[in-house]
Amino acid sequence: MGSTFDTTPCREQDLGKFEILERDGVARIGRLFTKHGTLQTPMLLPVVNPNIRTIEPREMWDEFGVQALITNSYVIWKHEKLKNPALKEGVHKLLDFPGIIVTDSGTFQSYVYGDIDVGVEEIVAFQRDIGVDIGTMLDVFGRPDQSIEELKEAVEQTVKRALPSLVEAGSDLLLNGPIQGGLHTSLRSESAELMGSVNGPFRGFSVHPIGGIVPIMEQHRYLELARIILAVRKTIPVNRPIHMFGCGHPMLFPMCIALGVDLFDSAAYALFARDGRLLTPDGTVRIENLKEWPFTSRVLNGISPSDVRAMEKNARTDLLARYNLEATQAELARCREAVRSGKIWSLVEQRSHSSPELREAFLFLKEHLMGENDSSKSQIVFSSSPVRPGSERWTEDSISRPHLIHANRLIRERWTPPLSDWKGESITNPELLLITSGRPPWRDSVKNDVIRALFHNPSLIPIIQTPNGLLPFDLEDWAPLCHIQASENTWSSLSSPSNDVLKSLGFDSQNIHHLTSSDESIDKEDRIRIFEWLEFSQISAKCSVLLGASRKMTSDWLDGMTVGRSSTGRIRNVFTSDGRHVLSPRLHDGGISLTNEGAKDLHSLGSGTPRLVLKSDAIPYVQDGRNVIHGFIEDVDENIAPGLACLIQDSSGNLIAHGISRCLPSEIRSFSKGIAVRVRGGIKSDDSQ
Numbered sequence: 001m002g003s004t005f006d007t008t009p010c011r012e013q014d015l016g017k018f019e020i021l022e023r024d025g026v027a028r029i030g031r032l033f034t035k036h037g038t039l040q041t042p043m044l045l046p047v048v049n050p051n052i053r054t055i056e057p058r059e060m061w062d063e064f065g066v067q068a069l070i071t072n073s074y075v076i077w078k079h080e081k082l083k084n085p086a087l088k089e090g091v092h093k094l095l096d097f098p099g100i101i102v103t104d105s106g107t108f109q110s111y112v113y114g115d116i117d118v119g120v121e122e123i124v125a126f127q128r129d130i131g132v133d134i135g136t137m138l139d140v141f142g143r144p145d146q147s148i149e150e151l152k153e154a155v156e157q158t159v160k161r162a163l164p165s166l167v168e169a170g171s172d173l174l175l176n177g178p179i180q181g182g183l184h185t186s187l188r189s190e191s192a193e194l195m196g197s198v199n200g201p202f203r204g205f206s207v208h209p210i211g212g213i214v215p216i217m218e219q220h221r222y223l224e225l226a227r228i229i230l231a232v233r234k235t236i237p238v239n240r241p242i243h244m245f246g247c248g249h250p251m252l253f254p255m256c257i258a259l260g261v262d263l264f265d266s267a268a269y270a271l272f273a274r275d276g277r278l279l280t281p282d283g284t285v286r287i288e289n290l291k292e293w294p295f296t297s298r299v300l301n302g303i304s305p306s307d308v309r310a311m312e313k314n315a316r317t318d319l320l321a322r323y324n325l326e327a328t329q330a331e332l333a334r335c336r337e338a339v340r341s342g343k344i345w346s347l348v349e350q351r352s353h354s355s356p357e358l359r360e361a362f363l364f365l366k367e368h369l370m371g372e373n374d375s376s377k378s379q380i381v382f383s384s385s386p387v388r389p390g391s392e393r394w395t396e397d398s399i400s401r402p403h404l405i406h407a408n409r410l411i412r413e414r415w416t417p418p419l420s421d422w423k424g425e426s427i428t429n430p431e432l433l434l435i436t437s438g439r440p441p442w443r444d445s446v447k448n449d450v451i452r453a454l455f456h457n458p459s460l461i462p463i464i465q466t467p468n469g470l471l472p473f474d475l476e477d478w479a480p481l482c483h484i485q486a487s488e489n490t491w492s493s494l495s496s497p498s499n500d501v502l503k504s505l506g507f508d509s510q511n512i513h514h515l516t517s518s519d520e521s522i523d524k525e526d527r528i529r530i531f532e533w534l535e536f537s538q539i540s541a542k543c544s545v546l547l548g549a550s551r552k553m554t555s556d557w558l559d560g561m562t563v564g565r566s567s568t569g570r571i572r573n574v575f576t577s578d579g580r581h582v583l584s585p586r587l588h589d590g591g592i593s594l595t596n597e598g599a600k601d602l603h604s605l606g607s608g609t610p611r612l613v614l615k616s617d618a619i620p621y622v623q624d625g626r627n628v629i630h631g632f633i634e635d636v637d638e639n640i641a642p643g644l645a646c647l648i649q650d651s652s653g654n655l656i657a658h659g660i661s662r663c664l665p666s667e668i669r670s671f672s673k674g675i676a677v678r679v680r681g682g683i684k685s686d687d688s689q
Contacts (some may be wrong), residue, residue: 005067007037016174016206019674025384025402026260027344034133036100042257045070047267054270054321057097070265073127074106090131120161124168134174137165142212144182151182155191167198177205185231193235209243222361228260239670250331251354252280254347256395273320279330282354299323344386349397366400381405385643387591391483412504414545419457422533431511433460442476451530476543478590479494542592548608596681599658610637610646628677636668658680
């Protein structure tokens with residue numbers, strides 16, 4: 001297949017920086033800048049034993065698209081036949097690998113064999129001297145069966161070794177800062193916070209591996225694995241990749257990536273092959289009784305299972321290792337595509353059925369995400385864009401998808417009933433019109449019945465009952481909430497909304513009316529007035545939920561609005577009473593886009609739209625419509641979130657631009673590389689009045 005990765009050294013000022021290119025919540029496609037090109041994440045680093053190469057590193061690069069690998073610096077250091085050539089010509093020449101080389105330090109060997117005879121600074125210096133791209137400090141391995149006192153000591157000793165290791169690394173060697181703590185989540189969080197705060201003369205750690213997890217995975221303790229990742233995410237610097245040391249089974253990739261893991265490494269591709277086992281996204285398959293391959297494979301094409309069983313062991317191992325590497329790479333590609341398409345949690349749901357232990361971990365995460373009071377969830381939920389094109393293929397687990405939780409919370413926290421009815425009378429006691437009939441798009445399937453109901457009772461507020469919960473009719477085209485693909489049985493067996501849910505939306509459980517179908521004719525003039533009221537309510541609701549502007553402010557602002565329509569009659573543009581174009585409802589996802597005029601209005605009205613303060617040297621570029629880049633931001637509101645609009649100001653409060661955030665506030669404060677806000681319009685100083 002041939003590798004297309006660029007091995008050009010990064011710019012000196014970018015060395016060690018990490019950048020997010022695309023995301024789905026905390027799952028991210030990023031790149032880490034190194035001396036041998038940029039490392040794309042999420043990515044597996046195949047473990048290469050420099051003494052026993054089941055697949056040659058060059059073949060990994062040329063045939064399997066492996067961009068980076070990991071080998072053991074301690075093994076190279078210990079064997080003179082490897083050590084001398086590595087020091088003389090470099091580790092890339094030793095392994096004949098043009099890509100990025102990461103090395104372990106010998107910590108795992110100390111876990112397997114006991115003490116090792118190399119010093120903390122000595123092994124870092126060796127990794128530096130043989131030209132490693134990302135090395136690893138010599139941490140202290142923490143086993144899950146150790147006492148908390150022993151694990152505390154492992155964490156403390158690792159932290160003590162951190163600064164000397166960073167000093168020894170020098171300016172060119174990037175360093176892994178492992179996180180220890182066994183099964184104790186508080187200790188994992190403490191370890192992550194301490195290791196993340198250590199800074200050397202050139203930089204801190206560039207990557208943070210989660211160590212000590214191989215025994216946990218060997219015992220299939222995936223619930224503990226999920227808890228450990230969550231604990232580390234609480235305190236780890238958000239601008240550094242997380243690496244799962246020793247994790248390489250494809251079955252685990254989606255869950256780990258959905259929780260924010262960026263890198264994996266494993267020798268499983270070779271170890272499982274020696275035992276006649278195949279790695280698949282749904283578990284491990286033994287070849288003993290196979291008559292046909294239950295999957296497609298370039299490596300195994302034209303060879304039957306019986307042919308493979310008849311091979312000499314070394315040849316069989318070599319072949320199966322290549323299949324395992326192929327399957328591993330394919331699942332990572334599938335995960336990256338799921339991130340790009342916003343479907344990573346759907347993939348997690350699918351894979352959770354691969355084993356009872358993995359299902360147990362998923363059900364824990366499902367409960368964790370749907371809880372109300374745990375602030376640690378905010379990163380996963382609120383970094384998931386709540387507006388996205390496409391549909392939701394509904395399963396029993398779909399309710400826990402983070403972007404749907406985010407959307408539901410926005411509705412509960414920001415949506416309120418309209419202030420007045422279609423006759424212009426104040427609504428003091430809104431009554432709920434519950435829509436359980438019809439299917440999306442509801443503007444077509446139930447619009448006429450809604451208009452008839454409102455004609456008879458103007459105080460009714462139409463709300464749609466969906467598998468995802470209650471959806472106000474004035475948000476009925478919000479994707480993906482409006483595109484739920486569920487069985488008819490799912491739609492027909494929805495339970496009645498609870499009193500708490502009704503109360504959160506401003507309704508009394510005693511005032512519920514159910515939408516019924518009728519052929520009654522309504523006067524044309526009244527029908528038009530009701531329809532226009534519904535449209536105004538829709539624009540007002542979207543301004544409230546997606547822009548943070550209140551119903552009252554929006555109603556005053558857009559009083560007397562006019563609209564431009566698409567060929568199908570849907571609103572494309574919204575104009576104020578004086579003819580200024582301020583908003584554009586997006587037909588493909590139900591979101592809403594500000595124009596410059598709209599941004600200026602929201603800024604002057606003091607809306608709740610989140611704000612970002614730009615550093616002065618970036619202002620001219622952003623005013624010209626350039627994106628806001630990390631490192632050029634002075635301050636940011638706490639409620640800024642990916643996928644939602646924000647206003648961009650200077651330090652004096654003057655409006656500079658508006659755009660769509662790609663990050664959480666913590667990320668905006670931490671990252672120094674990449675795009676923070678995609679600017680939709682720059683505003684010159686003479687235009688901001």
